[in-house]
Amino acid sequence: MQEVQVKRAGRVLAGLVLALLLGVSPAAAVNWLMLQGAEPADADWLRLGGFVQLEYHNAGGGQLPAGPFAGQPLAAGQVGPLQRSSVATELRKLQLAARGRLHPSLNYSLKTISGDNGASRIDGGNRLRLIEASLTWRLPLGPYLRLGLFKPPGAEEISGFSPPNQYVNLTNGANLLLQERFFREDGSDPQFANEPGICGCCRDLGLLLFDAQRLADWEWSYGAALTQGYGLRLNDPNDHPDLYLYLALERLWGERKGMQRLGWKLFGWWQEGRRDLTDGLTGRTQDYRRCRFGGGTALQTDRLRLVAEIIKAKGMIEFGTDGSALAGSRSNDGRWVASYNVLPRDQALAWSLDAGWRLWRGLWLDGRYDRLDLATEITGERELRTWTAGLSWRMPSGLQLKCNYEWREGRAPHQPRQSAVNQILAELPNRLSCQLLYLF
Structure with missing residues (x-):
């Protein structure tokens, strides 16, 4: 049944792709620090914008083949963040934004978000949430100082995700290691589901010092931030700030600017x-x-995009749910509840390779491989691997269409092949995801 639905949705979305018109190229070699934090000298005092993001997901469904929750729904086969169905069509994000220059040396940025996502609907409600509110001051000696709620500098995938990222879903590494979710407990209580609160949305409250300098065809940029460390929660239960450091060097070709560099x-x-x-x-x-x-x-060239990235994580490793069941599910013997688990002293390693080729004008063929070695310091280590193939179409009118199919697989390398965990990982379903986005 799931395969029939996937094939049917694929035919429909292929028709949509052929129906769309002209396009522009995706972003890969962008200076995210300057693009997100600074304004050009001729910018108006008020620029309104945002986007509407509609998505279709078929996560594959499936039941757990083994373990204490055998026969119950497989968590990886459900559509997040609420995981109530294996197939969903939803308004994933509605973002409203305002930015501009208040003074030759002072600019601001405001953004709100709503929809079916981890920031605005993780608890089953539906609200408008502030995800960015910052002021940026150009200091007399040259660097920029940004204050408020913003996206700190970091991984390339996170810096440019949705929009203008060319994929619908994050890699396993970015999703589990960088898209931080805040848990009350470590998951060891057998009667507590330990579901997360609001996600960090890769943003934080604090200050950021950054700048970019160009010499001929080369540009180097840097950023250093101190933040409270608790994302959109906007409250810090401890007295330890987060430190962010970033450094980039880029060889530029031509005179394109912004996301078209x-x-x-x-x-x-x-x-x-x-x-x-x-x-x-x-x-x-x-x-x-x-x-x-x-x-x-x-x-990033006019026809080719290549991106390679590696992420190392130490401490506070999100390790999924007990038995890969839906959080809150009761085991078949009724003795315990599936909960989210956090390993506070473990480690993880993730890496990804991404390639894109422009087929015609704004139509790109995309391919990505990502691997996550999760909890590498224990015998329960997981290896998660995903191949993603997709088409992305970007048009000058502001419309963007992305269609991705993901082949997902995993294993527990230190466990017997016939163990419950390896039987479950062998049943990871593939996933079809499509996104229609309108920028305004």
Whole structure:
């Protein structure tokens, strides 16, 4: 039944692709620091904009083949963030924004979001949430100082995600290691589902010092931020700020600007902070180190896009749910409840390769491979691998269409092949995702 639905949706969306018209190229070699934090000298005091993002997902469904929750729905086969169905058509995001220049050396940015996403509807409600509110001041000596709620510098995939990212879904590494979700406990309480609150949305409250300098055809940029470390929660339960560091060097080609720049970029970044977490069995709360760092390279020509990126994580590793069941599900023997688990002292490593080829005008053929080695310090380590193939179409009118198909697989390398966990990982379903986005 699921395969029939996937094939039917694929035929419909292929027709939509052929129906769309002209397009522009995607972004890969963009200076996100300057694009998101600064304004050109001739900018107006008020520019309104935003986007509407409609999505179709078929996560594949399926039931758990083994373990204490055998026969119940497989969490990976449900559409997030609420995981109530394996197939969904939804308004994923509605973003409203205002930005502009208040003074030759002062600009601002405001953004709100609503829809079926981890920021505005994680608890089953539907609200308008502020995700960006910042002021940027050009200091007398040259650098920029940004204050407020903003997206700190970091991984290339996170910096440019939705829009203008060319894929519908994040890689496993970006989703589980960088898109931070805040949990009350570690998941050891057998009667508590430990569901997350609002996600960090890769944003934080604090200050950012940044700048970019160009010499001939080369440009280098840097950023250093101090933030509270708790994303959109806007409150910090401990006294440990997060530190962000970022450095990039880029060889530019031609005179294109903004998201249409052509070039080759090398970049590296670091994030360091601490998080509070309660032991579900003892009730003791302790703060733990949360460190993320990585780097990579991005190449963008008129017809070709190549991006390679690596992410290393130390501490506060999100490890999924008990038995890969839906959080809150009761085991078949009725003795315990499936909960989200967090490993406060473990590590993880993720990397990805992305390639795109312009077929015609704004129509791009996209391919990506990503791998995540999760919880590498224990025998329960997971290896998650995903191949993604897709088409993306970007038009000058502001319409964008993306269609992705993901082949998902996994294994627990230190567990027997016939163990429950390996039987479950062998049943990971493939996923079809499509997105229609209108920028205004």
